[in-house]
Amino acid sequence: MTTATVVTFVLYFVLLLGIGFYFYRRNESIEEYLLGGRRMGAWVTALSAQASDMSGWLLMGLPGAIYLGGLVNAWIAVGLFVGTVLNWLLVSRRLRVYTETTGSITLPCFFEARFGDPTGLLRIVSAIVVLIFFTIYASSGLVAAGKLFESTFGVSYEAAVVLGGAIIIVYTFLGGFLAVCWTDLFQGALMVVALVFVPLLAYGQAGGAAGIREAMTLRDIAQSLRPAGGPTALLVVVSATAWGLGYFGQPHILVRFMSAGSLAKLSRSMGIAIVWVFLSLAGAVAIGLIGIGLFRTVPGGDPEKVFIYMIAEVTHPWIGGVMLAAILSAIMSTIDSQLLVSSSALTEDFYQKTIQRTAEQREVVLVGRICVVVISVVALLLALRPSDTILNIVAYAWGGFGAAFGPLVLFALFSKRTGWQAALAGMVVGTVVLVVWKQMGLGAHLYEIVPGFVANNLTIVLVNRFFPQTNEVVLRQFDEVFARVQGRTP
Template sequence: MGVSNPTLITFVIYIAAMVLIGLVAYRATQNLSDYILGGRRLGSLVTALSAGASDMSGWLLMGLPGAIYLSGLSASWIAIGLVAGAYLNWLFVAGRLRVHTEQCGDALTLPDYFTSRFEDRSGSLRIISAVVILVFFTIYCASGIVAGARLFESTFGMPYETALWAGAAATIAYTFVGGFLAVSWTDTVQATLVIFALILTPIVALLATGGIDTTFLAIEAKDPAHFDMLRGTSVVGIVSLLGWGLGYFGQPHILARFMAADSVKSIAKARRISMAWMILCLGGTVAVGFFAIAFFAGRPELAGAVEANHERVFIELVKVLFNPWVVGVLLSAILAAVMSTLSCQLLVCSSALTEDLYKAFLRNGASQRELVWVGRAMVLAVALVAIALAADPENRVLGLVAYAWAGFGAAFGPVVLLSVVWRGMTRDGALAGIVVGALTVVLWKHYSPIELYEIIPGFLFAALAIWLVSLWGRAPSASMQARFEASRQMYQQDK
């Protein structure tokens, strides 16, 4: 492939722009708070789009449209669950967590917040929550690297092993250099690119197949059951797909955006922007997968790559519908979705290793400059482990995401949610919730005879463990209750 290839040129320009943003952010990064949370100075727009982009990884443009292409509208229950979960997370957690983390020693990370919120002098909460973050986020990072590898493999004909490194290199570069500000600023650009791709592509696909009536007739001719939202599903299956919404309460990379907002007042406006973006993106994703059924049914000679791997449906559709320059822009949207989430995940892993392990237990007196560089080194270390996990070319993006999403949703979701609304929650309750949630996900995933998504029993059992242990154990201290009340009053005043 020559360098004159328009798609390659577009990719190079896009990646160079992201790295340039990282270099600008490097100049604004003075200490660990800047590197991890951007100094808590994100406005509504950046908070909203950064939260959305960090959430919607490569599965938005690969895993979900592939599932719709394969199963029809019955796979769209997951989108309904995600919209409901995201809205409730913005409504009940976002503003409260922003205040509580500031009141609890200006906590920079979730483990840091748990430790201060529950006055855990033993360090148990910090260690266990940091380990949960490292385990599940490394799997999550691997999913992003797989998605990036699939993109480079399909677009440029690279071997999978080479595509792994090509897909990860740019993200590692700007995260390493610029930290949270680079990640948040690039997220805003990437979120704009993703929504552009997901509005334009289904419209052009619809026109290419002859309009709505012709498209729907072609889909019905291939398999009428594609229109049936209950096709091949059961009550357990639908509940499992809707259960994805529970995951939002415990995703560290999304919660970090709430913690970094410049004020509680920004949250309401950010919620409206973020939810509008999310609904448009998910609607576009479902439309891409659904309209592709008709498009490729009428062009079976072009469907080989999609039939071999349905997660490539967006890539193959774009390559057929548009000229190479536009293809480069639209396929950059996949790279944008991958990079935005992967960068957030790498940064959260780095912060867990730096703030919650290195600083807390090894070098409490470390300078801010030292901590920033340790954080950068941890970005590289986690990325290398994730690349190793992603090395199997048989990996599927949605499967990896599902496991990590469930792990965080069950381990942290009930703890975060109850910690900002329940004065009576205790340290032992929080510890029990994290352990029970994480273990339930792992055990249910591997040993349960019921095909119920593991986040649901994990979330319920963790919430029950928090409630029972908090009620039966020692009551929260007077200082814990006073700090909770001060946070509650501040939230009410500021919202």
Template sequence: MESSTWYVIAIIIYLFTMLAIGYWSYRQTSEYDEYVLGGRGLNPFVAALSAGASDMSGWLLMGLPGALFLTGMSELWIAIGLTVGAWFNWKLVAPRLRAYTEVANNSITVPSFFENRLRDKSRALRVIASLIIIFFFTFYVSSGMVAGGRYFESTFQGDYLTGMLIVAAVTVAYTFIGGFLAVSYTDAVQGILMFLSLAIVPIMAIISLDNPADIFSFAAENPYATGGAIVNPDYFSMISGVSAAVIIGNLAWGLGYFGQPHIIVRFMALRTPADAKTGRRVGILWMALSVLGAIFCALAGTVFFTTTEHAITDQQSYETIFLDMAQIMFHPLFAGLVLTAVLAAIMSTMSSQLLVVSSSLIEDLLKVFSKKEPSESTLINLSRTAVVGVAILAAILAVNPNDSILGLVGFAWAGFGAAFGPLVLFSLFWSRLNVPGAIAGMVVGAVVTIGWGMSALSDSLYEIVPGFAASCLAIVVVSLATKAPSAEITKEFDLAIDVSRRAAGDESFEFSATA
């Protein structure tokens, strides 16, 4: 039996498992709130793996190993920044956001939370936030489809467009039928697959080398270590030859966590604020070990692909290192199961993002402008239709990709981090925040990020740094220069903070919006 046949069998098993979870979730979902947020009943283990899997996407298994292989350990600053940022996100944002979103009129989306938190009767805050989500997530979903197409190119030597469409179709299918529960539980399964694969592949690759210790010196000594590039004696240095601006920019990826809607929505779905502690421990451990696996994939690759007859499929960004090593080292059936980890990474992120975008379209735009409140079934069906519509638009953008996976992800990550990150933090920790300040922060953060990212300045400093700083400044200056929030808003702020603190101190604490 040919290798490609074994791969197909393994992938079919995986895809049907995802669809089965989607169908199970469909049977558990009867109300619109359940479709969008799972009824706020997500346990912390599932929430942690779901957040991690939807966060890392194809970047962890394809983008990061490729960047490390090509450039060197200076790329580790991104991984460090992400890990630290994720820890602070779980520590600072998760418990307060879980409490505040329920206190603030049971908000089920990020834009609706902003509006309810500040009692914005103009609806401008909610509409602008939803438009930002739709814009940046279209690029983000597109990056997942690009990864899916490249996956099929490497695995089956097949057509990029066909692979992209298959991955998109299955992801849309289980998101369409199962909603938030389907996305969360499939993400948890996918997170486990990603972790196991990132442990197995580099270990087996290192064992297969004549001298495993070469992984710690070869790339810095051999001119063919990175596909014929000039030898890089500073390959293993994190600071030599790297400017302070590059280090700051890479570390700044961690700032993006505070504003990623597809991640923080998991916080909103936790059973109680107290679950954030368990979620943080599980999520950060998973993340740290997974990143370590990606690092060793790149290190093993510098020797594996330059001392054997094997070649890397992607000779531009080198983003197929993980895929290629798995196919070479394992029996086709087992290799196929390992390779599903890449599909898992791609699909987990895409599904989360599709659901958030559809929620914004329906909850934050349609319901705002609709004169009549749609029925529960109508809202669910409209959300499903929105999933398909956004997927089609993202697929059109992905047909002829002109950027790497890391480049596409980086642009969208910076956009959300700068537009929403500061606003989320100020919403949870500053009672003086008002509507004009919130709108100014969002708009300035998004505009600066887009402008900086499209200019030559992005070559010297990652756009999230000026975008995040400009957003914070705009929020503070405009809020202080305009009318203070009402006593009612301030009182609700104090209530939400008190609820989160009491819940965090008592694992059995339960509350409602009238606590």
């Protein structure tokens, strides 16, 4: 801990809290609080979507996996890049138009309206899935925050988790979606600078390519993308690249598409986001590889801290403070989004539609803020006693959303005749298969998102043969949305 680091972090915290206070009185309706009024600009949409996507695992979990296992773990980055591109190409425009057409501000409400579910079961079950997996996901971010503060300031892990959680809760509680998106814009820019700048500085100190290869040979670390082991090798590649499937079902990313000001702005956002993701993933892989040459033994006994120690090794304390703040940016930019989406599941999908249908907007916003605090406390309690690495915790939650929601989103946007019975059955089967696969230990051989995603798709196709969509309003709405996306109607 240095004076420079402390000052940098304090200024950073003041900035975040200032943004939260600034947007506090601009949230007069629940749509403002949870979706920013659907008027976000191109840069804010792009960097907010990707910063909320790439949490602390990008700067800690992924570099740590590369540091331990070598290039074979870079397949995760490949899968994520492809998934990002496909998500923007296939989902963003259609989802923006469809959610506006149906008046939906949350993913569960969109499923209910899109598939014409008269029972409310689709909305309720999907909201429960959101709460369960986002609580797990948010706890992974608090684990990352705990490791960062523990390493940087020398405080206990438990105190570090509470400190990080308190700051995130305050500005999310106050500012809602607008505060989250505008902080993400700043945080996303800071993250990509750190991911490019630090490995460039560290490359020479690590001995260049020769020094990295020598260190990899001494530690018997994989030096190519090709894993050894026949059929097992194929499963390794499939498991890693399957991370890309998760994109189609991540509520905190999809809500950014829903909030864009227009389709034209969304198209500009896509180009910005793809460049950002490529630079960020390449930087994270480079940090893990360069760390092998820079640190011949595991830094601090924890490979997921390799970036933290690299910053201390190659940068001036003032610059290092800014770069460490970038790690905090990655952590906070995801947790705040997860808390807000979880809050929306309780307020919009449960409270306003089931408990208090006549609630005024100010009352609903207040309930939303209270829900942020409640969910944060549960995630914090889980983070105080972490049972796994950051990357593995994220993998479970990421896979959960991909298996539960990914196929539903794709069928909703591209299959006119899919009925609500098929969507509900697919979501339940996909989630159950994922959880059972994980609990049986089969995830060690094949990432659980794969069987869950496949089971969901097959169930939808099978059930839809017996219960196709017959609601004329829903069928007509699909045609209207398709025409708008194609530019045939204003």
